[in-house]
Amino acid sequence: MTKRIGILIWTALWMGTVACSSKKAPKQLFNGSTLEGWHMDVPAMDEDSTLADPFIVRDGMLVSLGEPRGHLITDEVYRNYRLEVEYRFPGEPGNCGVLVHASTPRALYDMFPQSIEVQMMHEHAGDFWCIVEDISVPDMEERRGPRDEWGIREGEKRRILNLTDGSEKPLGEWNRMVVEAVDDEVKVWVNGDMVNHGYDATATEGQIAVQAEGAEVEFRKLQLTPISSLSEGNP
Template sequence: MLRALRSMVAVCCLLILAASVAYAEETDTVSLFNSKDLTGWHADVPALDNDSDATGPFIVRDGNLVSLGTPGGHLITDEEHENYRIQVEYRFAGKPGNCGVLVHASKPRALYDMFPQSIEVQMMHENAGDFWCIVEDITVDNMVERRGPKDKWGITEGKSRRILNLTDGSENKVGEWNTMIIECVGDDVKVWVNGDFVNHGYKCTASKGHIAVQAEGSEVEFRKMELTPIKELSADDTKWEEK
């Protein structure tokens, strides 16, 4: 009986592996940040609209991309991306605070005249991995438990836009580096923090767009931002198709 049970487990593992292979295949990894300057990115900072001499919140320091936190705004990739995994290594070097990685970003200043239309993957200290819906929507399991009463859900100002992550205690101590991995394939978004699987959303209302990081009140350092494109199986299940 034990031998039969082991055989069943082995078969299940093979089926899971086969399903994962059929789901997606990684291709070459590229760095979104060259450790020297902000080539490949552009900033959208409302406070700079009427003051061209003001200091922007995004700089390169000691080979790291730094969000100074203020004035508030976003640093956005010049290119759009679809079907990928992004690995971000970040830390709050001083006081813990707030920041986020935005995926599927499109229309600028769509919310509160500040935030681009997108899905935010939260980096706020002790809340890393939460989703915030920013004029885009996403579904998770146990939606009421994690988002609140359904009649309050929404994607615009004043609505319940936060979706709690699945774990507590995944972040390292303030000052230590964290690794966040975000995988976007089709209408799925999955998130890991320091190896913990912390969120999974599906039926996202967007499947491609720019990637952005925030200046939202706290200084945050980024030492790695690597993107791995993913090839998704085509509809006829007979060949790999670059998306």
């Protein structure tokens, strides 16, 4: 009996160790001091190398200055993860976005990498934009427009509206966006509200990118946590 109890205790301890070791630690995509792990793709700088970088580090934050327009892209490719982003527009509201499953650079309008954009534009946070990749949602015609106008390239209906209005904080306050990309699904929360859920995405892995698209945006958190399935729970 004593031996059996000892085996049960050992088994419980072993299983606990395995469970703990299987938890995947978050990764800080932005280290708070440099842009290590990222590279810029800014088309205007091809012609004029004297232009100031549109992405800088300031007061421990990653800042997209908005101009010249382009993207800050991770060096690494990611699949199956939860991305937590804390951001705000410190001045005038405007446009920006986080791109997931990014691959071929400058695939659209000689600017945007092939990807699925999760919109951060003020009052439109959580919209999807299809950039030479596609994704489906319920009520597709209501949220994307007439079916025969859908597309993933220039001049086609690439925008898929989000599910809610009013999820963003007032200007100047910090917003928390969570993007969960697992297999062919992408879910988005803004300040705790689920604002979009897409499925049948045509890409399931890629780089992550942040935009410079006309407005200054501050980021104080860009954290990625690997996950294995959607059943691990909501943020």
